[in-house]
Amino acid sequence: MPETTVDTVACIGAGVIGGGWVAHFLAQGFDVRAWDPAPDAAEKLERLVDAAWPALTELGLKPGASRDRLTVAATLAEAVDGAGFVQESAPEDLALKQKLLADIDAVTAPDVVIASSTSGYGMTEMQVAAKTPERLVVGHPFNPPYLIPLVEVAGGKLSALWAVEQAAAFYRRVGKSVITMDREVPGFIANRLQEALWREALHMVANGEATVEQIDLAITDGPGLRWPVQGPMLTFHLAGGEGGMAHMLDHFGPSLKSPWTRLEAPELTKELRDAVVAGCDDEADGRTIADLVAERDRAVIAIQRAVGQARRG
Amino acid sequence: MPETTVDTVACIGAGVIGGGWVAHFLAQGFDVRAWDPAPDAAEKLERLVDAAWPALTELGLKPGASRDRLTVAATLAEAVDGAGFVQESAPEDLALKQKLLADIDAVTAPDVVIASSTSGYGMTEMQVAAKTPERLVVGHPFNPPYLIPLVEVAGGKLSALWAVEQAAAFYRRVGKSVITMDREVPGFIANRLQEALWREALHMVANGEATVEQIDLAITDGPGLRWPVQGPMLTFHLAGGEGGMAHMLDHFGPSLKSPWTRLEAPELTKELRDAVVAGCDDEADGRTIADLVAERDRAVIAIQRAVGQARRG
Numbered sequence: 001m002p003e004t005t006v007d008t009v010a011c012i013g014a015g016v017i018g019g020g021w022v023a024h025f026l027a028q029g030f031d032v033r034a035w036d037p038a039p040d041a042a043e044k045l046e047r048l049v050d051a052a053w054p055a056l057t058e059l060g061l062k063p064g065a066s067r068d069r070l071t072v073a074a075t076l077a078e079a080v081d082g083a084g085f086v087q088e089s090a091p092e093d094l095a096l097k098q099k100l101l102a103d104i105d106a107v108t109a110p111d112v113v114i115a116s117s118t119s120g121y122g123m124t125e126m127q128v129a130a131k132t133p134e135r136l137v138v139g140h141p142f143n144p145p146y147l148i149p150l151v152e153v154a155g156g157k158l159s160a161l162w163a164v165e166q167a168a169a170f171y172r173r174v175g176k177s178v179i180t181m182d183r184e185v186p187g188f189i190a191n192r193l194q195e196a197l198w199r200e201a202l203h204m205v206a207n208g209e210a211t212v213e214q215i216d217l218a219i220t221d222g223p224g225l226r227w228p229v230q231g232p233m234l235t236f237h238l239a240g241g242e243g244g245m246a247h248m249l250d251h252f253g254p255s256l257k258s259p260w261t262r263l264e265a266p267e268l269t270k271e272l273r274d275a276v277v278a279g280c281d282d283e284a285d286g287r288t289i290a291d292l293v294a295e296r297d298r299a300v301i302a303i304q305r306a307v308g309q310a311r312r313g
Numbered sequence: 314m315p316e317t318t319v320d321t322v323a324c325i326g327a328g329v330i331g332g333g334w335v336a337h338f339l340a341q342g343f344d345v346r347a348w349d350p351a352p353d354a355a356e357k358l359e360r361l362v363d364a365a366w367p368a369l370t371e372l373g374l375k376p377g378a379s380r381d382r383l384t385v386a387a388t389l390a391e392a393v394d395g396a397g398f399v400q401e402s403a404p405e406d407l408a409l410k411q412k413l414l415a416d417i418d419a420v421t422a423p424d425v426v427i428a429s430s431t432s433g434y435g436m437t438e439m440q441v442a443a444k445t446p447e448r449l450v451v452g453h454p455f456n457p458p459y460l461i462p463l464v465e466v467a468g469g470k471l472s473a474l475w476a477v478e479q480a481a482a483f484y485r486r487v488g489k490s491v492i493t494m495d496r497e498v499p500g501f502i503a504n505r506l507q508e509a510l511w512r513e514a515l516h517m518v519a520n521g522e523a524t525v526e527q528i529d530l531a532i533t534d535g536p537g538l539r540w541p542v543q544g545p546m547l548t549f550h551l552a553g554g555e556g557g558m559a560h561m562l563d564h565f566g567p568s569l570k571s572p573w574t575r576l577e578a579p580e581l582t583k584e585l586r587d588a589v590v591a592g593c594d595d596e597a598d599g600r601t602i603a604d605l606v607a608e609r610d611r612a613v614i615a616i617q618r619a620v621g622q623a624r625r626g
Contacts, residue, residue, distance in 0.1 A: 016554040044555075051603060055610035092568060119565075120573050142535045143552050144606075147613045150535035177534040185522045187573030190531035192517065193510045196574040198545050200509035205588055206579045209498045212592020216544025218503035221490040222455045222463035224544065227537030229620050231529025232511050239456050241329040242357075252432075255405060260433050260500030261509040263576040266519045275518055279525020290364060293457075297368035299623035300460045306615030307542050310608055 001111045003170035006084030007031060012076065012104055014041050017117050018089030019048030020145035022070060025087075027053075027146065028174045029062035031069045035079035042072045052146050059147075077107040085170055087139065089117040097121060101136060102129035113163050113170070115139030115153075119191055122184035123156030134160035137167045140188055141176075149177035152188040193232070200261050220307075229299035230292070237280040237289070238296065244289055245280040249273050314424045316483035319397030320344060325389065325417055327354050330430050331402030332361030333458035335383060338400075340366075340459065341487045342375035344382045348392035355385045365459050372460075390420040398483055400452065402430040410434060414449060415442035426476050426483070428452030428466075433504055435497035436469030447473035450480045453501055454489075462490035465501040506545070513574050533620075542612035543605070550593040550602070551609065557602055558593040562586050 009025045011018050014036035022045060025032045034045060049067060073079035080086055086108055090100050097118060104114055113135050116126060127133035137155045142148035151171045155164040168178045181188060187195055204210040210218070226235050233245070240248030249268065256265035266272060284292060322338045324331050327349035335358060338345045347358060362380060386392035393399055399421055403413050410431060417427055426448050429439060440446035450468050455461035464484045468477040481491045492502060500508055517523040523531070539548050546558070553561030562581065569578035579585060597605060 016552065047555075051606050052610070054607070055614055058614060092565065120568065120571055142539075143548075144610070147610060147617075148535060148538055149617075150531060152531070177530065179527050179530060181523075181527075183522065185517075186571060188531075189517065189523045189527055190535040192574050193513055193528070193532060194536045194545070196509040196513035196576045197506045198549070199569070199574060199576045199578045200506055201545055202569075202581075202585065202589070203579045204498075204502065204505065205592070206582075206585045209496065210494075210502045212546045212589060213596045214492050214494075214502055215506070216546045216596060217490065217492060218463060218465070218501075219506060219540050219544040220542065222461060222503040223507045224537070224540030225461055227532050227540055228616050229533065229623060231532040231537065232507070232514050233525045233529045235456075236511070239329065242360075252405065255433065256512070256515075258433055258499060261505050261512060261576070263509045263512045263574070265512045266516045268515075269519075272515065272519045276515070276525060279518070283526045283529060293364050294367070295623055295626070297365070297457070297460060298626075299620050300457075301368055301371060302619030302623055303541050303616050304462075306619045307612050310542060310612035310615055313608070313611075 001084050001109070003085070003166050003173055006170060008033065008083045010035070010080045010083035010086045011089065012079060012086060012100070013089035013091070014045040014048075015089065015091070016048070016143060017141065017145060018087070019045050020052065020143065021087050021089060021117070021141065023049045023052035023056060024146035024174065026067060026070055027056035027059070027061050027065050029065040031071070033071045033073045033079040033083060035073045035076050045072065052144065056146055076103060080104060080108045083108070084112060086112060086114040087117060088114060092119055094121055094125065097126045098129045101126055102131070105130040105132055105136065110135065113137060113167050115167050117141055120187040122186065123154065123159055124184055125156070127156050127158050133158040135163045137163050138188070139167050139171060140191075142190065149175065150179065150190060151176045152179050152181060152190065154181040154184055154188065156184065196263055200263070203262055225300050225303055226296065228303060229296055233276065233280055234283060234292065237284065238292055242289055244277075246277045249276065314397050314422070316398070316479050316486055319483060321346065321396045323348070323393045323396035323399045324402065325392060325399065325413070326402035326404075327358045327361070328402065328404070329361070329456060330454065330458060331400070332358050333365065333456065334400050334402060334430070334454065336362045336365035336369060337459035337487065339380060339383055340369040340372070340374050340378050342378040344384070346384045346386050346392040346396060348386045348389050358385065365457065369459055389416060393417060393421045396421070397425060399425060399427040400430060401427060405432055405434075407434055407438065410439045411442045414439055415444070418443040418445055418449065423448065426450060426480050428480050430454055433500040435499065436467065436472055437497055438469070440469050440471050446471040448476045450476050451501070452480050452484060453504075455503065462488065463492065463503060464489045465492050465494060465503065467494040467497055467501065469497065509576055513576070516575055538613050538616055539609065541616060542609055546589065546593055547596060547605065550597065551605055555602055557590075559590045562589065
């Protein structure tokens, strides 16, 4: 089903992530059918949408968007009936996902894409029990799905290219920033990066090297202020001063050997060095270091003000 | 020298970090004396202050603040003469830092604190050649030092408590957010977290798992949007839904065993689990999950708008 004709979305699983998707699709003006086997699912879902709605209203609801367009379905089959896109957000349990995706697949029209919110399983291992696995893809959002734009899209070995492309196009249509991965990597991209940081943080707490509060302050008042405007690569492109990433790697490269984290660094080969430098040049897309510094400075000031106001309420 | 009587700061080393410190102290209304052995240091420093000044003006200069209060000194001794605080920001080379800190120590009045901007060396290993090592401490900033509030302060084995406390008080006086560490950990806190993420990113590029641009987009449009308002710990406190960090660890704990990064996870013992849960409760400081969700949502919306405006210029 072409993504432009979708008017109804089915959300299977209505916890924090599934409920966040429900709120997002409602705000985007869709009919939404939710299904979750938990006995208190309907009330929890209502509280989740309650919590999200002020933010979505502030961002601007699409024409026709209404909370009244949510139906909590009594069965899985009822939820997917007539849906043009299915988003599965069940708990992170491989056997459960394999069975649930097969169940969804069995009752959903064959031209409808079914996307899984899985945080890290590959679709290859999840689609094994489905009869029509070609329309199954990963569509991994970030919490909360109604605010954070990123969605990582990846197919499994049995997924069809049309399903991957349609999922990416559909997410873009509903305002998402999409990364389509051409290979399956456990944890995809953002969760691998986030997980490395999280594990180092847990090691530090376990070893008495930092408290929970120090770890959060180190990020919110430190590198975290740069990351919404420039990712880790462009950040270090600027750390190199006028010489950019090339100077940074040639000058600070040896610190990769320092015991600054428990994660071993890769060998900084000429190929890796050149790939990172070229990637930064591509991404800078003609902006000089001075342009990027000015952009970062404007953004960091505005981010600090925004956070200060949000904390004051 | 009590930090409240400091009116002149010496900045030794005037690259990206040293020059950023110069701009910060000028904007805070100090006389600043800079020294750097590079032949083109004065011109580079002028360009650095040029680049920083619009941001500092926008933030608000302190009374009396003026770029005219910068002197580029001809010698190290001239730079520290009369200075009430010394900030060293030389290249990251242990032997160089040991010698330079001993040289600064030899010409600086004995009651003046000398702080090193080192990104990861402990003061214990850097202070070995100094005659009065007790006033030497680490004062590690983040790029750019004139905008990012975080400074990590840590003494070495021969540092005196008064020097650590005076450095922390001085940085707070000049608007910084200070973490005082009671033990030396290579890379301190923020750089260990940032370095784990950076190394995972380099591995992904080296293995063709993600491009430089995908890595940056995964952060700027994903978890990076949350980190200025809630660090990694509070972020996952909210990922647990109404059950908070306790539910998150009990539910997602097993994913610590997933191959989501090359960094091995610590054992999630009951002690570690309880320490992280208690730390989040302390940090939440009475704010419910619903309060934190509302605060995060307001902040993420404002951060996205701020970044969008900064990019448009």
